[in-house]
Amino acid sequence: MNPNTEVLHTVDNGLDGVPVCTSDISLTTVDHSGKPILLYRGYSIYDLIEGPFEETVYLLLNGTLPNRQQLDAFSRQIKEHSRLDQRAIDHLRSYPKGVNMMDLLMTSLSFVRMLDADYENTLWQTPKKDDDLAALLLNAGVRLGAQIPALITAGWRIQQGLEPIAPDPELSFAANLLHMLDIAPEPEWVNALNTVLILYLDHTINCSTFTALVVESSMTDPYTPLIAAGAPLKGVRHGGANELAALMFEEIGTPGKARSYIMNKLENGELIFGFGHRLPHYKHQKESRVTIAERIGRPLADKKGLGHLFEIYDLIGDIMLKEKDRAPNADLPICLLLKVLGVPRELNTPIFQASRHFGWLANILRQRRAKGPLFRPTQEYTGPDIDRMRAYVPLNRR
Structure with a gap:
């Protein structure tokens, strides 16, 4: 930079319209007729809703649409990790009645991560192994996300004094959500929920996604960014x-x-x-x-x-x-x-997270693969400066 070039410093509260990264995951734009449209990896949302939720998740995580063998393998991976450990169910039984369902989800996710196969894997503490870290993030993130439907539904049913319903390994992600809520997974209902899950999957760098990116940039463990993002999603200006x-x-x-x-x-x-x-x-x-x-x-x-x-x-x-x-x-x-x-209103935002979890995962994977830096924005200080430094008065004289 030319040393004589003046640097313009501005403050934008809320980062409204301020780019914080590059991304090829999702785009909100207008089509050739001027109508708004959402694209995932360059594919129209109108096309993607014709397929299963798992297909679009695979697309976001891997950048390409899966073939039949890849989709089947990915779907099996989710199903294999969808059943809760008995310790998780016992943990859900300990929650107070009337707990907010987003609190239940975030707390139970934090618990089940301690039961995950990679919980004691210290790779995340090793800088500069971005490719290995991305693989760790991917596998741990998919396993964690696979359990969200069971956590939501088991938690809700326990809160209502009912026994949890185990996932059916023959059912899709959307169908199992209905099944575990004791809602008959009829094809028309499954298609509707499948569509909702695809619509909620990603939406550029929104508040919760940005949170996930900020937390991941600190190179914490693979679970924390995905749990932390649930906090802003609960907010009434966002998913709530x-x-x-x-x-x-x-x-x-x-x-x-x-x-x-x-x-x-x-x-x-x-x-x-x-x-x-x-x-x-x-x-x-x-x-x-x-x-x-x-x-x-x-x-x-x-x-x-x-x-x-x-x-x-x-x-x-x-x-x-x-x-x-x-x-x-x-x-x-x-x-x-x-x-x-027939979904209880209290489960609207947790179901949002059941989908957006995989959008968050796609975004933190992109950031790690790109060797993203630590987020460390600055501020414009408005308090007393060195020329107006305040005199300290001892406590006994105040």
């Missing part, structure tokens, strides 16, 4: 918004109450969950995930006698577009789709 969006539908109840409910919220300056996004092209246009979830959710809701939910959905959408120029984000139709499937 889907639970509050679902609660909103419960509070509204009938289409006739929708307008007064929303207008009262807006007049009081309250948030309407399920609308808006930090990505600019999602402001007033429906993103591809919304379009897909609507397309699947509407007919299923009608079949189950829950068509009024999408009547409320449309009324809210019209009001928000008119009053705030905001289109629904993915949380709004997905929370309805999960409700139609």
